């Protein structure tokens with residue numbers, strides 16, 4: 001997966017790729033076909049309308065020929081049937097084109113929708129480790145821009161290709177029936193016209209891409225400056241930002257100049273080549289007419305069809321590049337589709353004991369994160385938490401406290417040692433069952449852009465409004481929830497920005513209460529709350545911890561004091577454990593940490609040592 005980012009932006013890489021690489025890449029398009037083939041009815045209808053439209057296009061020059069030769073030239077005046085016939089062809093062309101557009105675009109959108117759904121379904125199965133190795137923004141871009149490329153391939157490119165192949169081949173056959181010698185001349189002439197156009201066109205595409213990148217730079221810079229406007233102004237950097245922006249804008253203009261120069265040249269070449277080609281043909285034709293070897297209608301039909309054939313070849317030259325781009329996008333999406341989860345349920349998972357006991361144990365667990373295999377986050381870690389016990393975990397930053405939660409929920413498997421829930425080793429059970437036995441209250445509450453109700457019952461969709469209010473009351477969240485403009489229906493907005501830190505924490509607590517699991521993993525927020533909010537949160541937490549096995553990463557004195565046991569971690573191991581007072585008396589790591597770690601909590605800035613002494 002590592003090489004994706006190289007060619008992700010608009011495929012400048014593909015121009016430099018070896019031919020075999022390109023051919024191999026084109027194979028990725030199979031994935032798109034596999035998706036599309038599930039809609040045979042639409043494919044057949046699209047193909048039929050495409051063929052009919054192409055044939056109708058070719059019938060138009062033939063119609064003109066008839067009109068000129070039989071109608072005008074014969075001088076019989078009754079041209080009506082010919083024109084009526086031509087109008088009929090035009091009608092067929094219009095309707096068939098509309099159908100082609102509809103079915104082909106339908107297929108494009110449907111395939112993209114299916115790919116998005118399939119990719120998201122697979123992503124939801126993957127363990128968090130995957131999202132550490134692959135940036136979420138990169139994955140999001142695959143879901144949007146890569147799928148847009150595929151939509152373009154199915155909805156446009158393939159149809160352009162097929163239409164022009166039909167028109168190209170059909171047109172050449174028709175041209176041969178009209179005037180074999182002229183056609184032979186035309187077939188030699190078309191490449192002479194098209195090659196320089198393709199050559200300059202390629203250059204133009206590259207420059208355009210480059211130019212788009214420069215525009216993107218400008219966009220990024222605007223976003224950056226806007227996002228940091230207060231900092232820019234506070235540090236008095238307006239002039240500098242303007243100069244920096246000026247540089248990016250001028251770079252955009254310079255590349256744009258190159259682009260418009262090329263485009264101007266291309267326009268001149270196209271006009272010169274195409275019209276002189278047509279003029280030569282007409283010239284040759286006029287001589288033919290004068291000699292009586294060719295009819296006027298034939299010349300007209302020849303020029304029109306020749307134009308169609310040349311246009312078809314021109315369009316086909318662009319198809320290959322588009323297909324390559326589509327193949328790159330399909331390849332990247334196929335990777336996301338086929339990624340297997342590192343953590344999955346075994347074939348026949350062991351059921352966790354009923355009723356749940358709420359016991360959790362770590363036995364000699366050693367674990368390093370996949371992205372940092374050389375640094376053990378847990379090192380021979382052993383801890384047995386008995387049902388109903390509250391264990392407070394303290395330790396310096398990086399001691400491995402959060403890692404305990406990651407392993408308890410089986411987001412990762414340890415390299416050695418075992419984690420058990422109610423006596424069952426985690427890999428032998430279904431991860432969904434394991435996670436069903438625990439509720440997590442993270443440091444930072446994640447609120448979804450949904451109603452307050454849905455945010456509260458996120459872990460238990462069956463909860464009734466009565467149950468939600470009971471939980472909210474216990475979590476000290478009732479008052480502010482009742483004050484919301486639409487009560488439980490109030491939209492929480494992007495990232496729930498309307499709530500204060502303390503309110504968000506209480507929502508998380510209510511959510512955990514509703515989930516009502518025997519095990520609670522609680523990561524106390526370190527952010528300081530005002531005294532009143534702090535007390536509301538603390539009360540709520542105490543109710544939440546009642547009758548549950550709790551592991552709490554503690555940052556508050558009240559929490560450690562009410563815990564049954566405190567374990568002190570350092571370097572992925574337990575270095576001290578016991579009750580608060582005995583640990584303080586030891587005057588070891590705990591006593592040292594206590595002052596720092598609890599300083600933002602309930603007792604704000606006071607040193608825990610003096611506070612503890614006062615309490616005693």
Ligand SMILES: Nc1ncnc2c1ncn2[C@@H]1O[C@H](COP(=O)(O)OP(=O)(O)OP(=O)(O)O)[C@@H](O)[C@H]1O
Nearest residue numbers: 132369371372377396397398399400401402403404
């Ligand atoms: N997702 C991750 N990928 C790689 N390394 C990680 C990851 N998460 C944590 N680590 C590393 O593992 C070690 C233990 O981290 P952990 O988050 O468990 O510490 P912590 O005690 O919870 O720290 P803090 O109090 O700062 O949250 C640290 O060295 C940390 O850098």
